[in-house]
Amino acid sequence: MKEERTLPYQYEEKPASTLISRRTFLKVTGAIVSVIAISGYAITDLLKKRNKYIKMRQAGLYKDDQRLQKKGLAASYENPVVQKFYKEFAGHPLSEVSEHLLHTKYVVRSNLKIGGGEHGC
Numbered sequence: 001m002k003e004e005r006t007l008p009y010q011y012e013e014k015p016a017s018t019l020i021s022r023r024t025f026l027k028v029t030g031a032i033v034s035v036i037a038i039s040g041y042a043i044t045d046l047l048k049k050r051n052k053y054i055k056m057r058q059a060g061l062y063k064d065d066q067r068l069q070k071k072g073l074a075a076s077y078e079n080p081v082v083q084k085f086y087k088e089f090a091g092h093p094l095s096e097v098s099e100h101l102l103h104t105k106y107v108v109r110s111n112l113k114i115g116g117g118e119h120g121c
Helices: 022-070 080-090 096-102
Strands: none
Touching: 080 096
16 A cells, blocks of 8 residues: 655645736747847848848949950959059069069968968968
């Protein structure tokens, strides 16, 4: 036979409605849902604006590329002004003069460590 034990205290579980009322539950969950919805809308709006600016930038770059290709200036070495600079002054690309005048900052990339490994430039 099973023996019933008596506890030194009386434990009674309160009904859920006395811990938190239905009205309070709806207020709290409504506030949480509205905060999530508003922040989600704000993030979505920021992403849409960002994507809009990216697309505008791409369209501008493609337009510039098309314009330069029509003039035969798709690459910098095809530019007559650049060709004249090298012919009359700097000698050839990557010469000491052109490196000094055209490159404002040079970083030795072989010493860079990216992602824990050596950068292979």
